[in-house]
Amino acid sequence: MIAKEELDRAFDARFAPEIKTKLRSARVAIAGLGGLGSNIAVMLARSGVGHLFLVDFDRVDTTNLNRQAYTIPHLGMNKTDAIKTILGDINPYLDIKTECVRVTPENVATLFGDYGIVCEAFDKPDQKAMLVRELLTQTGATVVSGNGMAGFGDSNEIKTEKINGRLYVCGDLSTDVGDGTGLMAPRVAVCAGHQANKVIQLILK
Amino acid sequence: MVTVNGEGVNAAGKTVMQYIEEAGYNAQRVVVEKNLVILKKDELSTTVLEDGDTVEILNFVGGG
Numbered sequence: 643m644i645a646k647e648e649l650d651r652a653f654d655a656r657f658a659p660e661i662k663t664k665l666r667s668a669r670v671a672i673a674g675l676g677g678l679g680s681n682i683a684v685m686l687a688r689s690g691v692g693h694l695f696l697v698d699f700d701r702v703d704t705t706n707l708n709r710q711a712y713t714i715p716h717l718g719m720n721k722t723d724a725i726k727t728i729l730g731d732i733n734p735y736l737d738i739k740t741e742c743v744r745v746t747p748e749n750v751a752t753l754f755g756d757y758g759i760v761c762e763a764f765d766k767p768d769q770k771a772m773l774v775r776e777l778l779t780q781t782g783a784t785v786v787s788g789n790g791m792a793g794f795g796d797s798n799e800i801k802t803e804k805i806n807g808r809l810y811v812c813g814d815l816s817t818d819v820g821d822g823t824g825l826m827a828p829r830v831a832v833c834a835g836h837q838a839n840k841v842i843q844l845i846l847k
Numbered sequence: 848m849v850t851v852n853g854e855g856v857n858a859a860g861k862t863v864m865q866y867i868e869e870a871g872y873n874a875q876r877v878v879v880e881k882n883l884v885i886l887k888k889d890e891l892s893t894t895v896l897e898d899g900d901t902v903e904i905l906n907f908v909g910g911g
Contacts, residue, residue: 765911
């Protein structure tokens with residue numbers, strides 16, 4: 643296995659030590675490990691975010707392969723276990739915690755109460771609204787949400803908008819799945835990149 | 848007048864739930880902020896809009 647010092651040296655060559663320290667000590671939760679969440683997790687792990695808490699109740703299936711970080715060997719696994727494998731192959735020295743559970747208003751505070759930054763990465767609109775509402779009313783977390791990334795419309799329509807001091811929304815805010823518009827890897831990854839970059843900005847601000 | 852997503856509307860006297868349903872939103876898919884405070888789910892039906900209120904309705908679409 644690659645030594646921790648070797649990974650650290652590769653990071654040190656690019657960024658000042660205080661940036662590494664802030665990222666290493668950061669604690670970020672991601673709710674939903676589909677197209678948004680799995681890609682956000684990979685980007686934050688590559689960026690050296692030290693403590694990740696990843697939540698999803700689902701298993702990897704073939705319909706995920708068009709946009710999510712998983713590959714054929716992960717089919718049938720819990721997404722929480724599959725993502726741990728992927729992140730461990732990127733950086734085995736990160737603290738990765740997972741919970742294979744469905745998020746409800748009743749368990750939001752227990753799951754996410756200790757995290758200052760939470761990414762909303764669900765796919766169903768009612769679940770997205772529920773999570774954002776409950777996080778903002780039950781916890782003190784800053785929320786980075788994904789909203790509107792279906793199809794293959796202009797990438798530049800996907801933006802990061804500050805709704806208030808505790809809520810950032812990334813996406814085009816309008817393109818729904820359905821009506822013949824499915825999800826494709828590029829636009830989902832653009833939106834995930836917006837969310838991951840906002841998280842890093844929040845950590846380093 | 849009540850300011851909703853930056854536009855003045857005649858919604859004073861209505862509950863937030865009445866307004867969002869009349870405006871065509873699905874109440875399950877929105878997060879509502881009134882005067883900079885996020886409303887809890889059960890507050891949508893109990894909160895009555897008044898002149899001078901500022902409301903932001905964030906509508907969620909599917910995909911992730």
